[in-house]
Amino acid sequence: MQRTSPRACLARKVSAALLFAALPIAAVAQTAAPAAAPVNLGIVSFLTGPAAGPFGIPGRNSAEIMIEMLNAGKVPAPYATVGLAGAKITPKYVDEAGSTANQVTEFRNLVQRDGMNAIVGYISSGNCLAVAPVAEELKALTVFWDCGTPRIFEERPLKYVFRATPHATMDNVAAARYVLKKFPDLASFSGINQNYAWGQDSWRDFVAAMKALAPKATVDKELLPKLFAGEFGAEISALLTTNSKVVHSSFWNGDLESFIVQSSARGLPARSTMVYTAGETAMFRLGAKIPDGTIIGARGPHGVMAPDTPLNKWFRQVYEDRFATAPTYPAYHMAQSILGLKSAWEKAAAAKGGQQPAIDDVIKAFEGLEFEGPSARIRMAIGNGHQGIADIAYGSFRFNKAENKAEIVDIVRYPAECVNPPANMTSTAWLEAGMPGAKCN
């Protein structure tokens, strides 16, 4: 056995001491390396008003949790990197309540006064239509996260605006396909939709899709009450006086819940099957008050209709742990919009060798991008690569009395190419032409 001399032993101890002393210095040197400047992200959602509870707050909560987890690098693959290409996200939350003019002013404030690098915003289609030209004027990268009107990218090409969530045409084409699967010999149908961009576009697309798929089916009643009307007694009577087997509605917010309760109390669902394209947002809040058999959409394969992927399982878990409720589709829309922005940001950063990208680089990377959302793969395939398409699912509501739980059964998933127009056609032209090129198998 070899013995170590006292001198060598001392030398080793001194070396070890120096090494330990040097470690904190190295650590300090490492932390002192220039960190990427934070990315300021404006998040606009209804925080007050009738749309806050079912839409705005789930969206805002989803943004809170996604940003926090991204900054901590805790989102599962392929999003495990910190923030946006290493730059932490600093959010600023803004209330979408108020007039459209007010939203345009707030948007200008976010860009010009608060120096936001990007904005993820807007539930109301009216607000999206108003903000889009201002985003172009200010050259502000803007991701619309929930508004559904197809007109955003169909009326004019936009450079700075993106929408990672599919538009309303998909919701209504899929609704028409599902209705006709349930009622192949449907003779007539009616609709009740809110009297503004979202409601009008949704109804127009549903009627056009029905015309293409079931030309003999006629429209009985076409009702367009004002947004946030709350009281629908006369409209329910009007629907009760028809022979429609199906009533289509793109209602959302408090109007959706009020209409469900008022129409159920007067027996409308016993005469007509209701189709709610945004119905999933109400299913946990109303539970057994929604009649069994009601056709429910979630503007995508979201919520209980989402596939069991690792990303979705993680998202549901963190959301439920934090907010003690399941995420509904607005939460999914917000999550996939932020993940779309992250994907584009990091693609642009990778092209620059890992440096933080300029906004124009992010825009270039975002165009035509494909990325994974918690519930579906999103392809920025239409609207010159600015508008996302994805699969969608529809199902029928059932309240499970044994487990006291709201469920969706008879779920049918439609591929993106089956329910979205191709890149070279507007949704109206595609529907009027009988949906050429739709691939449903």
Place this chain on the structure above:
Amino acid sequence: MITVIAIVTDGLVYAAWLFVVAIGLTLIFGVMKILNVAHGAFYAFGAYAAATAIGLYFDRGWPVAGGYLAIATAAVAIGLVMGYILERVFLRRVYGRDEVVVVLITYALFLILEDVLILIWGTDGRSAYQPYTEAGSFTVGGLPLSVYDIGLVGFAGLLAIASALTIKRTTFGRLLTAVIYDRETAAAFGVNVTRVYTVTFLIGAVLGALGGALTAPKISVTPGIGVEVIVLAFAVVAIGGMGSMEGALVGALIVGLFRAGAVHLIPQLELFSIYAVMALVLVFRPQGLFSRVQPRKI
């Protein structure tokens, strides 16, 4: 035939709701000459208070009938508290000031109260559907009608009768009439105008809160519900004549029936119909149907 039944019943139900909301507004204007924008806040607070009371009541599994009493109690309580605070703390300081100043103050109060409401109840919507759904429905001529809605029509009718009797047959009603006609002369004859104002404002606040409370079981109670209501209530009061209770009743009936007719016959004109009828009435009777033209005092 079923369409006629639907138009009449829907018109009456909508008119009943409008009347309950508008009568408090017109009463306050008639007596105090205050165009009270904060009336929308009374409505919203009434709705929230009722939704909370209904939730607490039905969570305990108590009998359904008592739920209606809970609605009324919540509305009266919140109306009295809010009315008293607003009248004593804010409005009493500005009696006799320019009407525009008073309108601005009530508008400011309305905006502040909208935020107070969010501070108390949060941004999430509240559901309190049990009194509406438990009331059930019945069928007339093949058209299912909600018992709760028809009950609302009955309540509005009773309210109209009670208001008319109070004005014409009671001492307080005569005092009110005196103040409505001329505040200064009434004061000169020994009427305690300040007390009449306080009582009037409290009654108006309770009626506004009652309007919200009676609506709560039908709707998702969310922040902002007072905004829509105040616009409609102003339309009704403008048609009937500012300050006239008969006018509020007739205005509510006109708006209710026109709107129901539009929904059933020309649904595209639903929104337009309410304001078109208001414009039409005001072209021929700028002071409204039941208000007299009054000389301006200099």
